[in-house]
Amino acid sequence: MKSTRFVVAIAAASLTLASSLFAAEKSETVILGDSALTAGIPGEGPLKLEEINQWLAEPKNHQPLGVELPFGLNAAAGQITGLDVNPMTRAKIELGRQLYFDPRLSSDDSISCASCHHPDFGWAFESQFGIGVDGQEGNRNSPVSFNRILSGPQFWDGRAATLEEQAVGPIANPIEMANTHELAVDRLKKIPGYKVQFDKIFDDGVNIDNVGQALATFERAIVTGPAPYDYYEVVRSFEKQFPADELEYLEEDDPELFAKYAEAQKNAAGMSESARRGREIFFSEKGNCTACHAGANFTDELYHNLGVGMDAEEPDLGRHAVTKQDKDRGAFKTPTIRNITQTAPYMHDGSQATLEEVVEWYAKGGHPNPHLSDKMKKLNLTQQDKKDLVNFMKACTGDFPKIEPGRLPE
Known part of the structure; x- marks a missing residue:
């Protein structure tokens, strides 16, 4: 029993809420997803200059933070990007929060970052395409702005090298x-609450690069919390090591270890029998899902042609517009599966309204075209298999940190 317990203890250690990175030489280490980082300067109503100055006067708000990822994402700690050149501080997160929700960055005060990437819609939006100033529409669905700390190049086509x-x-x-960087910066300089923050946080005050650093820092603080799937993986580790008839003795033999098993079982309740079957399909050749949706964040961060929209007279060529390489025609970045139930509609063009439609698309092998990814294959799935896959994806949903969308400088 002792040797077996040792193996299971290693698995149980995955219940630890985070895995640290960039903690060396930092004054404090925080767990991303903690609402205290994103809840805004305490108070109600518009941010007054006096409140901002009091916040800025607190030294701890300017100390570089070491970060940890919450349980579920912790296995992806090695993929964290950007902190070497843009360290996180509480003050920078808070400034980014304000900018993220402020429509004054737009030409007519109508559009903010949150207009297309809103916390109420899974940090994406419910419309098929992003909607900008004067109701203008693009031709792509709004990608999510969570778990971006694990992503390098941004946008569906990867045209932005960094989150900044x-x-x-x-x-x-x-x-x-529909603004210009120059006009946006000039406007921020005229808002005392913003100017004092930029001057305190950055050596060179208000400029477009620092706007990008603040926004990116806030977005890196938005991560998904543990999902039922994550806890189920711990349960599976226990049950693989202990036959059912031995588990009943574990409580007596090692109460502390059994308590971790019981906690994981409780938190894995959202993994229904259907979702558990879906998990087996997802991770097997039968579903072929992990060919692209791999790792702790369920994305390879690469670009693939799934045939979506390729039957149009002039299809969106996606990644090809950036690389000019023939192999990238119609290729778009793999989105995360985490919290996907909250981010409909789906695909780069928002053409699929439900997860059921998405599974059907994969099951038929996508739309044939000369540049279809070699990872796209017809799947031999029953109707029950398809339901199980959808239920598994739903069980990959965790909580987001609480956000204060208001409280902007006067």
């Missing part, structure tokens, strides 16, 4: 915020 670059792109896009 992506963050300022929509400001100058004529069909999004």
Whole structure:
């Protein structure tokens, strides 16, 4: 029993809520997803200059933070990007939060980052395409802005090399915020609450690069919490090591270890029998899902042609517009499966309204075209298999940190 317990103890250790990275030489280490990082400066109503100055006067708000990922994402700690050049601080997260929800970055005060990537819609939006100033529509669905700390190049086609670059792109896009970087910066300089923050946080005050750094820092703080799937993996580890008739003795033999098993069982309740079957399909050749949706965040961060939209007279060529390589025609970035139930509609063009439609698309092998990914194959799935896959994806949903969307500088 002792040797077996040792193996299971290793698995049980995955219940630890986080795996640290970038903690060395930092004054404090925080777990991303903690609502205290994103809840805003305490108080009600518009942010007054006095409140902002009091916040800025607190030294701990300017200390670089070491970060940990919450349980579920912790296995992807090695994929964290951007903190070496843009360290996180509480003050920078808070400034980014304000900018994210502020429509004054747009030309007519109508559009903010949250207009297309809103916490009420899984940090994406319910419309098929992003909607900008004067109701203008693009031709792509709004990608999610959570778990971006694990992503390098941004947008469906990867045209922005960093999250900082992506963050300022929509400001100058004529069909999004329809502003210019120069005018946006000039406006921020005229808002005392913003100017004092930029001057305190950055050596060179208000400029578009620092706007991007603040926005990116806030977005890196938005991560998904543990999902029923994550806890179920712990349950599976226990049950693989202990036959059913031995588990009943574990409580008596090692109460502390059994308590971890019981906690995982309780939190895995959202993994129904159907979802458990779906998990087996997802991770097997039968479903072939992990050919692209791999790793702790369920994405390879690569670009694939699934045939979506390729039957159009002039299809969106996606990644090809960036690389000019023939192999990238019609290829788009793999989205995460985490919290996908909250982010409909799906695909880069928002053409599929439900997860059931998405599974059907994969089951038929996508739409044939000369550049279809070699990972797309027809799947031999029953109707029950398809339901099970959908239920598994739903069980990959965790909580988001609480966000204060208001409380902007006067």
